[in-house]
Amino acid sequence: MSLAVQDVETLVDELRELLGDRVSTSPSMRDTHGHDEAWMETMPPDAVCFPRSTEEVSAIVKICARHGAPVIPYGTGTSLEGHIQAKHGGVSIDMAEMNQVLEVNAEDMDCRVQPGITRKQLNEYLRDTGLFFPIDPGADASIGGMAATRASGTNAVRYGTMRENVLSLEVVLADGRIIRTARRSRKSAAGYDLTRLFVGSEGTLGVITEITVRLHGIPEQISAAVVPFKTLDGAVDTVIMTIQCGIPVARIELCDDVQMDVINKYSGFDYPVEPTLFLEFHGTEAGVAEQVELFSEIAGEYGGGEFQWASTPEARTTLWQARHDVAYAVKALVPGGRILATDVCVPISRLTECIMETTADIAQTSLTAPIVGHVGDGNFHLAVPFEPDDTEAVRELEWLCERLANRALAMEGTCTGEHGIGLGKIKYMRSEHGDAVDVMRSVKQAIDPENLMNPGKMLPAD
Amino acid sequence: MSLAVQDVETLVDELRELLGDRVSTSPSMRDTHGHDEAWMETMPPDAVCFPRSTEEVSAIVKICARHGAPVIPYGTGTSLEGHIQAKHGGVSIDMAEMNQVLEVNAEDMDCRVQPGITRKQLNEYLRDTGLFFPIDPGADASIGGMAATRASGTNAVRYGTMRENVLSLEVVLADGRIIRTARRSRKSAAGYDLTRLFVGSEGTLGVITEITVRLHGIPEQISAAVVPFKTLDGAVDTVIMTIQCGIPVARIELCDDVQMDVINKYSGFDYPVEPTLFLEFHGTEAGVAEQVELFSEIAGEYGGGEFQWASTPEARTTLWQARHDVAYAVKALVPGGRILATDVCVPISRLTECIMETTADIAQTSLTAPIVGHVGDGNFHLAVPFEPDDTEAVRELEWLCERLANRALAMEGTCTGEHGIGLGKIKYMRSEHGDAVDVMRSVKQAIDPENLMNPGKMLPAD
Numbered sequence: 001m002s003l004a005v006q007d008v009e010t011l012v013d014e015l016r017e018l019l020g021d022r023v024s025t026s027p028s029m030r031d032t033h034g035h036d037e038a039w040m041e042t043m044p045p046d047a048v049c050f051p052r053s054t055e056e057v058s059a060i061v062k063i064c065a066r067h068g069a070p071v072i073p074y075g076t077g078t079s080l081e082g083h084i085q086a087k088h089g090g091v092s093i094d095m096a097e098m099n100q101v102l103e104v105n106a107e108d109m110d111c112r113v114q115p116g117i118t119r120k121q122l123n124e125y126l127r128d129t130g131l132f133f134p135i136d137p138g139a140d141a142s143i144g145g146m147a148a149t150r151a152s153g154t155n156a157v158r159y160g161t162m163r164e165n166v167l168s169l170e171v172v173l174a175d176g177r178i179i180r181t182a183r184r185s186r187k188s189a190a191g192y193d194l195t196r197l198f199v200g201s202e203g204t205l206g207v208i209t210e211i212t213v214r215l216h217g218i219p220e221q222i223s224a225a226v227v228p229f230k231t232l233d234g235a236v237d238t239v240i241m242t243i244q245c246g247i248p249v250a251r252i253e254l255c256d257d258v259q260m261d262v263i264n265k266y267s268g269f270d271y272p273v274e275p276t277l278f279l280e281f282h283g284t285e286a287g288v289a290e291q292v293e294l295f296s297e298i299a300g301e302y303g304g305g306e307f308q309w310a311s312t313p314e315a316r317t318t319l320w321q322a323r324h325d326v327a328y329a330v331k332a333l334v335p336g337g338r339i340l341a342t343d344v345c346v347p348i349s350r351l352t353e354c355i356m357e358t359t360a361d362i363a364q365t366s367l368t369a370p371i372v373g374h375v376g377d378g379n380f381h382l383a384v385p386f387e388p389d390d391t392e393a394v395r396e397l398e399w400l401c402e403r404l405a406n407r408a409l410a411m412e413g414t415c416t417g418e419h420g421i422g423l424g425k426i427k428y429m430r431s432e433h434g435d436a437v438d439v440m441r442s443v444k445q446a447i448d449p450e451n452l453m454n455p456g457k458m459l460p461a462d
Numbered sequence: 463m464s465l466a467v468q469d470v471e472t473l474v475d476e477l478r479e480l481l482g483d484r485v486s487t488s489p490s491m492r493d494t495h496g497h498d499e500a501w502m503e504t505m506p507p508d509a510v511c512f513p514r515s516t517e518e519v520s521a522i523v524k525i526c527a528r529h530g531a532p533v534i535p536y537g538t539g540t541s542l543e544g545h546i547q548a549k550h551g552g553v554s555i556d557m558a559e560m561n562q563v564l565e566v567n568a569e570d571m572d573c574r575v576q577p578g579i580t581r582k583q584l585n586e587y588l589r590d591t592g593l594f595f596p597i598d599p600g601a602d603a604s605i606g607g608m609a610a611t612r613a614s615g616t617n618a619v620r621y622g623t624m625r626e627n628v629l630s631l632e633v634v635l636a637d638g639r640i641i642r643t644a645r646r647s648r649k650s651a652a653g654y655d656l657t658r659l660f661v662g663s664e665g666t667l668g669v670i671t672e673i674t675v676r677l678h679g680i681p682e683q684i685s686a687a688v689v690p691f692k693t694l695d696g697a698v699d700t701v702i703m704t705i706q707c708g709i710p711v712a713r714i715e716l717c718d719d720v721q722m723d724v725i726n727k728y729s730g731f732d733y734p735v736e737p738t739l740f741l742e743f744h745g746t747e748a749g750v751a752e753q754v755e756l757f758s759e760i761a762g763e764y765g766g767g768e769f770q771w772a773s774t775p776e777a778r779t780t781l782w783q784a785r786h787d788v789a790y791a792v793k794a795l796v797p798g799g800r801i802l803a804t805d806v807c808v809p810i811s812r813l814t815e816c817i818m819e820t821t822a823d824i825a826q827t828s829l830t831a832p833i834v835g836h837v838g839d840g841n842f843h844l845a846v847p848f849e850p851d852d853t854e855a856v857r858e859l860e861w862l863c864e865r866l867a868n869r870a871l872a873m874e875g876t877c878t879g880e881h882g883i884g885l886g887k888i889k890y891m892r893s894e895h896g897d898a899v900d901v902m903r904s905v906k907q908a909i910d911p912e913n914l915m916n917p918g919k920m921l922p923a924d
Contacts, residue, residue, distance in 0.1 A: 107811035188876035196658030217708040246679040349569035414650035446908035
């Protein structure tokens with residue numbers, strides 16, 4: 001399916017005519033754009049483009065369509081399931097130069113941005129408005145990439161995922177047409193929900209060129225805390241009870257004892273090496289005090305230990321940095337090695353069971369596989385360092401991941417709560433969705449009949 | 463496009479073989495199923511079926527597909543834009559006998575129901591669980607119909623619309639295939655969001671046969687109040703400021719002075735005949751007290767008058783009954799007349815302007831056109847009683863509605879926040895969505911290639 005060398009040359013010539021030196025075919029540039037943070041092999045695109053406007057994206061896509069060349073939108077390359085690998089070659093469209101805030105409607109609590117802006121850049125820009133964009137997947141991902149992968153992360157338990165926080169998208173379709181998926185009002189009953197169709201479509205239906213997102217008021221009071229538990233199920237049960245009591249926690253994150261040991265060693269903390277919850281409460285002063293009181297009662301019942309509080313912004317940053325550095329901390333365990341990050345999500349009533357069975361599986365392997373999770377949503381991760389040459393470790397890893405995905409599916413959950421399908425989880429699509437996969441395929445075929453948009457991703461070929 | 467008489471006879475024979483006397487072709491039954499609560503003419507289906515299972519729905523759809531007969535799902539007939547009119551004849555599938563609760567997962571705060579159950583029946587069923595289903599469009603609509611039309615209503619400002627509260631659907635497609643759109647976990651990044659594609663699709667993509675919805679904990683404290691304002695813009699600005707301050711009001715509803723007069727006369731109240739906000743606060747005791755204090759400060763600044771509180775369940779029921787009876791109260795103004803209910807939704811910063819300009823338009827007509835609205839979302843309604851034979855009134859009505867829809871569109875809003883498109887608003891689809899209409903049409907064509915599912919609705923033919 002990939003293009004012949006000669007076709008690539010003509011394609012690149014035409015792109016150069018459009019973009020000048022904002023087209024690159026250098027091996028290092030192609031390699032950088034040929035992999036995300038997944039463990040998979042690099043699959044470089046034939047060329048990398050850096051457009052500066054929607055019109056340029058449309059022109060690029062039209063050129064690609066004429067040559068039958070695949071189009072792969074690129075944000076920051078921080079996805080985790082091989083989303084941006086150029087499986088069939090083609091053109092990577094890097095959004096780095098489309099990173100502007102186009103409009104902030106403070107009164108409506110929304111803003112319109114280009115896809116290349118990262119979440120930290122956006123929040124920096126919003127600093128003086130009293131508003132913030134809450135979704136925080138850990139990595140400083142681009143807003144376009146986050147929309148494309150339906151990202152969520154630590155704040156989703158309170159503020160929702162990209163599904164709930166994208167109001168509207170501008171999208172370039174496979175034939176170069178430019179559409180807007182919705183108006184800027186908070187709700188609408190006018191027509192199919194194209195916004196939600198494109199959110200999470202992983203670049204397979206079109207290139208997102210603008211995103212209108214909801215913003216939220218910066219809470220009057222923010223308090224964060226770390227609480228160790230004697231047992232893993234005590235910690236998880238505390239989360240379940242907190243959610244069921246309707247306490248509006250902003251973040252409620254689990255690290256197991258293995259992970260806490262890794263964090264202490266990597267970041268120089270001396271947290272107890274026990275299953276631990278990282279928490280954040282948002283609200284008015286009185287509201288946060290009440291949430292904390294209710295939560296403390298619950299934690300006490302399930303064996304929670306002493307709270308370490310972080311109320312200053314600096315202390316909170318340190319605390320969440322430790323949580324966010326989990327991936328790097330794990331990576332550091334195997335110098336020069338790789339890391340496999342995988343996630344599942346289950347109904348919260350099955351969470352304890354799912355985590356306990358997974359822990360038992362891990363114990364049967366030689367792997368270090370710390371568990372971290374956005375457990376308030378029923379979502380948790382394994383981050384497993386390994387040496388690609390260690391065939392026994394790779395075999396164990398595959399066994400572990402397959403057991404995990406199938407366990408989540410058997411518990412009415414999903415094979416991925418937030419990382420997405422990419423290349424890595426295509427094999428679970430049929431077990432998860434059954435005949436609905438065929439409906440997805442019909443939709444793909446209708447919107448991208450030539451299969452040019454990020455081909456080979458998400459949908460199984462069977 | 464409609465079926466010939468002979469074809470109808472064969473079709474009905476086959477349906478009778480499947481369902482026995484649960485197929486009706488009586489004129490009165492067909493008439494009842496040939497209109498919703500819109501002002502439009504009745505367009506009766508050729509037959510009405512009452513299936514009892516998903517398998518029966520699938521069998522009905524297969525029979526219809528074989529005969530090229532349109533299929534129109536029917537809930538309670540309370541939609542407002544001609545959603546269930548049998549424009550091209552065919553078979554109405556009435557879900558009245560599929561009205562069971564199939565599963566309540568109290569720990570996960572969700573439940574799975576059949577489409578025919580109404581929201582009041584569901585809440586009655588849930589009474590002892592401490593949980594409730596919040597979406598309240600006014601009418602005691604079926605959950606299936608609410609999913610199909612992306613319903614929202616008074617609680618949406620706090621709890622979201624059907625978009626946010628449907629976790630998963632079971633759908634029978636045009637060829638009889640049965641699919642499930644998602645698993646039961648709170649979030650997923652696995653594949654296209656088919657749930658959101660079918661929510662709001664108005665029966666044009668398939669027949670919804672099961673719905674898994676989110677439930678919410680019944681709040682510890684609920685307080686409702688009615689507050690009059692000296693001016694309409696004072697009331698609207700109070701709403702805008704309340705939302706911007708992040709006060710988590712559960713309901714914040716506006717009735718203008720015209721509407722309050724109508725309510726007093728219909729329901730025997732003696733509220734001041736002034737622009738009025740109906741409010742409800744949910745939370746802990748302390749939380750509600752804090753919300754009320756913050757809100758009262760804001761209302762005071764914008765000319766809010768004396769609060770009338772309703773804290774007992776009975777008093778609250780009376781208060782909200784008055785708000786919900788708005789449609790009937792308006793209807794009673796013209797005995798034997800019709801009522802036109804229309805809605806738009808705009809970004810909240812444009813709400814005052816949009817309502818004031820609409821009020822000025824109304825003053826130019828001879829119509830009584832009270833304004834009510836879910837103003838916390840930027841969504842408001844006109845409910846206009848009229849005599850269909852009064853051609854001058856009909857002309858004024860058309861002028862008013864067209865100006866309203868175009869005004870909302872010009873303000874980056876939508877031609878309908880919650881009533882949907884049906885037949886009544888197809889003419890605005892192109893102005894609202896531009897080329898995105900063609901994408902919607904491609905999706906429809908891909909999923910329902912023979913155009914059997916509720917044909918003639920939502921998508922313009924151009």
